[in-house]
Amino acid sequence: MTTAESLAAAWARGAVVTLLAALPWLLAGCAGNPVPREHGAAMTPDEIETTWLGQWAAQSAAPSDGLSGFALVSSGQDAFSLRVLLSEQADKRLDIQTYLMGDGLTTRVLLARLLDAAERGVNVRLLLDDVGAVGQGRRLAALDSHPSVEVRVYNPLSLGRGHLTTRVLASIPQAGRQHRRMHNKLWLADGAVALVGGRNLGDEYYSASEPRNFSDLDMMTIGPVVEPLARSFSLYWNHGLAQPIGRYHRAEEGAWRELRASLGEWFGDNGDDDYFTGLRDRYADAEQGPLVGRLHWGEGVALWDPPGKLAWPGRPALARTMAGELLAEVGDPRERLVVISAYFVPGKAGTQYLRALADGGVEVAVFTNSLEATDVPLVHGAYQVHRGGLLQSGIQLHELRAEQEPGSEGEISVGGSASALHIKALGIDNDRVFVGSANADPRSVWWNTEVGVLAHSESLAAELQGLVDLGKNPTLSYRVDRTESGQRYWQTEIGGESVRLMGEPGGVWRHLGAALSRWLRLEPLL
Numbered sequence: 001m002t003t004a005e006s007l008a009a010a011w012a013r014g015a016v017v018t019l020l021a022a023l024p025w026l027l028a029g030c031a032g033n034p035v036p037r038e039h040g041a042a043m044t045p046d047e048i049e050t051t052w053l054g055q056w057a058a059q060s061a062a063p064s065d066g067l068s069g070f071a072l073v074s075s076g077q078d079a080f081s082l083r084v085l086l087s088e089q090a091d092k093r094l095d096i097q098t099y100l101m102g103d104g105l106t107t108r109v110l111l112a113r114l115l116d117a118a119e120r121g122v123n124v125r126l127l128l129d130d131v132g133a134v135g136q137g138r139r140l141a142a143l144d145s146h147p148s149v150e151v152r153v154y155n156p157l158s159l160g161r162g163h164l165t166t167r168v169l170a171s172i173p174q175a176g177r178q179h180r181r182m183h184n185k186l187w188l189a190d191g192a193v194a195l196v197g198g199r200n201l202g203d204e205y206y207s208a209s210e211p212r213n214f215s216d217l218d219m220m221t222i223g224p225v226v227e228p229l230a231r232s233f234s235l236y237w238n239h240g241l242a243q244p245i246g247r248y249h250r251a252e253e254g255a256w257r258e259l260r261a262s263l264g265e266w267f268g269d270n271g272d273d274d275y276f277t278g279l280r281d282r283y284a285d286a287e288q289g290p291l292v293g294r295l296h297w298g299e300g301v302a303l304w305d306p307p308g309k310l311a312w313p314g315r316p317a318l319a320r321t322m323a324g325e326l327l328a329e330v331g332d333p334r335e336r337l338v339v340i341s342a343y344f345v346p347g348k349a350g351t352q353y354l355r356a357l358a359d360g361g362v363e364v365a366v367f368t369n370s371l372e373a374t375d376v377p378l379v380h381g382a383y384q385v386h387r388g389g390l391l392q393s394g395i396q397l398h399e400l401r402a403e404q405e406p407g408s409e410g411e412i413s414v415g416g417s418a419s420a421l422h423i424k425a426l427g428i429d430n431d432r433v434f435v436g437s438a439n440a441d442p443r444s445v446w447w448n449t450e451v452g453v454l455a456h457s458e459s460l461a462a463e464l465q466g467l468v469d470l471g472k473n474p475t476l477s478y479r480v481d482r483t484e485s486g487q488r489y490w491q492t493e494i495g496g497e498s499v500r501l502m503g504e505p506g507g508v509w510r511h512l513g514a515a516l517s518r519w520l521r522l523e524p525l526l
Helices: 003-027 045-049 052-064 076-089 105-119 137-144 164-178 226-238 255-270 274-284 307-311 322-330 347-359 377-392 442-447 458-471 508-519
Strands: 068-073 093-098 123-129 149-154 186-189 193-197 212-215 218-222 242-244 296-304 336-341 363-369 396-400 418-421 424-428 432-436 451-456 477-482 488-494 497-501
Touching: 045 052, 052 068, 052 076, 052 218, 068 076, 068 451, 068 458, 076 105, 076 186, 076 193, 076 218, 076 274, 093 105, 093 226, 105 123, 105 137, 105 149, 105 255, 123 137, 123 226, 137 149, 137 255, 186 226, 193 226, 193 451, 218 226, 218 432, 218 451, 226 242, 226 296, 226 451, 296 322, 296 458, 322 432, 322 451, 336 347, 336 458, 347 363, 347 377, 363 377, 363 418, 363 458, 377 396, 377 477, 377 488, 377 508, 396 418, 424 458, 432 458
Parallel strands: 093 123, 123 149, 212 418, 336 363, 363 396
Antiparallel strands: 068 218, 068 296, 093 186, 149 242, 186 193, 193 218, 193 432, 296 451, 336 424, 396 477, 424 432, 432 451, 477 488, 488 497
């Protein structure tokens, strides 16, 4: 047994003792309500054609000869407004799949819009990873009490649901499955318009948080690629790991009315918030242009992990994962590969693959968080192990700064001077783009479930590269490189001057967190 395994085993034994002591408390949050669970189907083409969004998508796609349409949504404000718009324009169905749901300005507005849609007769289905439901059972149950709304949680536990601490304790006996999560993010409106990408529900994903926001990316899609995305949602919705929220949290019949009223009252008191005022000003400006810019047309491939992956024993074969399917679809890049990943842990095999590409003449660039910007220093520690080898093969490494230089705000649409990267995307050669929920790390490959779209479009690839080039600006990010003697440095711009930092930026606690990851050899789990 390795040192890490010994420490983990000792921790688990102590945690089990704690769990047993806390068992009566945990059981108090257990609810085994007899709630029916019915299968649901994706909308048929005939049903989609009767909706306004279905007709708009069909008319937009008519000249494209069976291709799908794609648009990148990098602005947090635009991403929020687009979700509001889809909620308002839907006629029959809204299907939403997410990993996390916070409680803030944007989430409250979106919940109100979902209830408004349900009141118009739209069927709303919300599928949330169970960890994202911790502490929110009452609100979700109230939402679910509407006759046209269904809420399900994925990979649930009936114990310890009130707080994250008790949930973690309750997870210990099933740690082999409970550390695996449904990480998918997918919005579907009337089976005609889909959004995939990295954004959960929460203010930090829509440039509405203080003091920090995520720089993130969605891809809006219409056309043939939407149908398999809708099929993926149905597979997850109908899987045995998706359980009605009512089985764990009770709500009075009609509780949604009180929820809707409270959300309306809250917005009446907060409608003049700077964020909403800024949105009104933003879209009142004719020069701002449309909410979604140019649609790029091309072939699209929808990819997702099998919904039962979380219950599989051990580590799955690569070919059975979305990552393996994506590799098979992409093949080996010929000229260029750009990896944009909030959490970048290539591992030994991934590092060898990227180095082989670079040594073969492919231009390889990686864009990720710096140690000072990341929200998970443990993950950064696993990345640090492979950084030297990547640089040795000439791979470009760019790390987003935690603080942008004055005057650079909005360059990558984070809505403030402090930011962290949350994008999960690939640029392959000059003609393919992948946008989804998966990071380039072992957790996304082996343990979580993910979803995304691979688009074949030169113009879309050029737009993504434009975003990457903006992100490389030294006022926003560090360029990591080596001196002739092999010493690592971080090149950036501070106060209008080019600066070379010879030590990795980040506080003492962040460095300790990264070191702990290396000491405990946590890489396979990150």
